[in-house]
Amino acid sequence: xHVPDGFLDAPTSLATGAVAVAAxxxxxxxxxxxxxxxxAPRAGLVAxxxxxxxxxxxxxxxxxxxxxxGGALAAVLVGPWTAVLCLSVVLxxxxxxxxxxxxxxxxxxxxxxxxVTVVVGWAVFVLLRRVLPKxxxxxxxxxxxxxxxxxxVAALVFTALFSVGGNVSVDLGAVLxxxxxxxxxxxxxxxVVTGLVVGSVVATRxxxxxxxxxxxxxxxLELRPGLVR
Amino acid sequence: xxxxxxxAVALVVTLLVAGVASYYASSHPDGLEYVAEQTxxxxxxxxSATADSPLADYQTSGVDDARISGGLAGVIGVVVMLLLSxxxxxxxxxxxxxxxxxxxGHDADRHAHQSEA
Numbered sequence: 345x346h347v348p349d350g351f352l353d354a355p356t357s358l359a360t361g362a363v364a365v366a367a368x369x370x371x372x373x374x375x376x377x378x379x380x381x382x383x384a385p386r387a388g389l390v391a392x393x394x395x396x397x398x399x400x401x402x403x404x405x406x407x408x409x410x411x412x413x414g415g416a417l418a419a420v421l422v423g424p425w426t427a428v429l430c431l432s433v434v435l436x437x438x439x440x441x442x443x444x445x446x447x448x449x450x451x452x453x454x455x456x457x458x459x460v461t462v463v464v465g466w467a468v469f470v471l472l473r474r475v476l477p478k479x480x481x482x483x484x485x486x487x488x489x490x491x492x493x494x495x496x497v498a499a500l501v502f503t504a505l506f507s508v509g510g511n512v513s514v515d516l517g518a519v520l521x522x523x524x525x526x527x528x529x530x531x532x533x534x535x536v537v538t539g540l541v542v543g544s545v546v547a548t549r550x551x552x553x554x555x556x557x558x559x560x561x562x563x564x565l566e567l568r569p570g571l572v573r
Numbered sequence: 574x575x576x577x578x579x580x581a582v583a584l585v586v587t588l589l590v591a592g593v594a595s596y597y598a599s600s601h602p603d604g605l606e607y608v609a610e611q612t613x614x615x616x617x618x619x620x621s622a623t624a625d626s627p628l629a630d631y632q633t634s635g636v637d638d639a640r641i642s643g644g645l646a647g648v649i650g651v652v653v654m655l656l657l658s659x660x661x662x663x664x665x666x667x668x669x670x671x672x673x674x675x676x677x678g679h680d681a682d683r684h685a686h687q688s689e690a
Contacts, residue, residue: 345605350619372665379666382576388659389583395654396591399631399647401599408607409599426662433658441650443621443629502605512614519612526604548574 345413345498345527346438347453349446356509361451367459368432374425378554386552387422391430393541394418395437402533410530413457413498416465416491417538420483420555421545424466431458452505460498465490465538469555480563483546483556488539492531499527584655591647595631596640 352360379387394414401409414434418427435453438444445453465487472486503520542553550556574582602610609615627634628646636642 345603347605348618349621350617351609351614375662375665376667379662381666381669384662384666385580385659387662388655389580389587391658392651392654393583393587393590396587396595396647396651399591399595399598399650401601401603403599403601404604407601408604409601410604411598429661429665430658433654433661437650437654437657439621440623441626441628441653442631442646443623443626444631445621446619447622499604506614510614511617514613519608519614522608522611523604526608530604549576549579552576552579 345453345456345502346435346445347449347456347502349448350511351446352449352452352505353509353511354448356505357448357452359451359509360455360505364432364451364454364458367428368454371425371428371432375423375429378423378426383422383426383554387426387430390418390421390427391433394430395434397537397541398434398438404526404529404533408526410495410526410533412534412537413461413491413495414538415457415461415463416469416487416494416534417541419462419466420469420487420490420538420542421553423554424462427462427466428458431462434458452502455505456498456502460501461491461494464497465494468493473555473559478559478562480546480550480556480559483550483553483559484539484543487542487555488535491538492535495531495534496524496527499523588648588651591651592644595647596643 394412394417397412397414399411401411404410415427415431418430422430432454435445435450435458439447439450439453467490469486469490472489473482476482476486500520500523503516503523506519507516545553546556550560601607606615609618621629623629628649631643631646631650632639633642633645633649636645
């Protein structure tokens with residue numbers, strides 16, 4: 345869903361640019377709570393993995409493809425504030441180095457892929473963590489659902505931006521239907537990749553998964569009730 | 574699995590995805606591009622200012638073999654990502670008290686940082 349230059353007009357691009365700058369500034373503050381000597385290198389690795397995974401376009405039928413966005417994945421692995429920064433670095437490197445996503449569209453891409461997918465993915469994940477059984481095995485499925493929901497929501501936000509600031513006037517209903525339809529399918533791919541990756545980390549080192557931490561603490565309390573103060 | 578081993582495995586997987594597997598990625602337009610084609614706004618897309626960069630479109634300019642050209646671009650991207658993002662997160666991270674204490678015995682300094690945390 346990398347938006348190229350030219351799809352959205354200058355005012356809209358400026359507005360999303362301002363949103364992106366504000367979100368990155370907030371995240372730089374918020375990420376301090378998530379990052380320490382041990383988690384900082386891990387977050388770098390997660391950002392790098394998301395960059396690599398975004399190169400893997402998978403076919404979704406009828407001559408279309410999609411790839412991981414990674415907002416939910418990064419948020420569950422390293423925390424939502426850090427995830428916004430992860431995705432922002434990915435999008436900056438892609439735009440400057442690979443010409444993937446426009447330069448004037450960078451704010452739009454950070455808004456859609458760096459903010460919307462992280463916020464939606466993390467919100468759905470936290471909600472599910474609350475209602476599902478309090479087990480570590482629930483982390484990967486919850487992350488997968490978060491990933492699934494995040495993609496069509498980002499498509500919806502793009503369509504909203506396009507309806508305000510699209511440079512070409514086309515049938516917006518058709519854009520909305522097509523964007524939602526395809527991105528529900530791409531969301532399934534997002535769910536599969538997110539579930540598999542989070543599931544592998546949970547299986548090997550659950551302590552490295554930010555989103556699993558409350559469940560691990562609860563488990564430890566149950567296992568060693570004598571240690572509860 | 575030790576943390577070191579975990580990192581090594583994750584890095585190898587990342588390099589393989591970017592450097593090798595990416596060659597087999599679908600080259601069809603992505604969801605947004607496809608919708609733009611179908612609904613008639615694809616022509617408003619402009620070339621990025623970086624369209625002539627040596628790694629544009631994940632291909633290394635001057636390397637003819639598509640597999641090597643793409644793989645090399647992926648690996649360079651991974652190295653740049655790793656340096657940039659780890660550097661950023663290292664700067665942003667909160668400093669543990671023992672980190673700012675360089676053994677110079679400035680206790681006041683140390684307490685100040687502890688209360689900050």
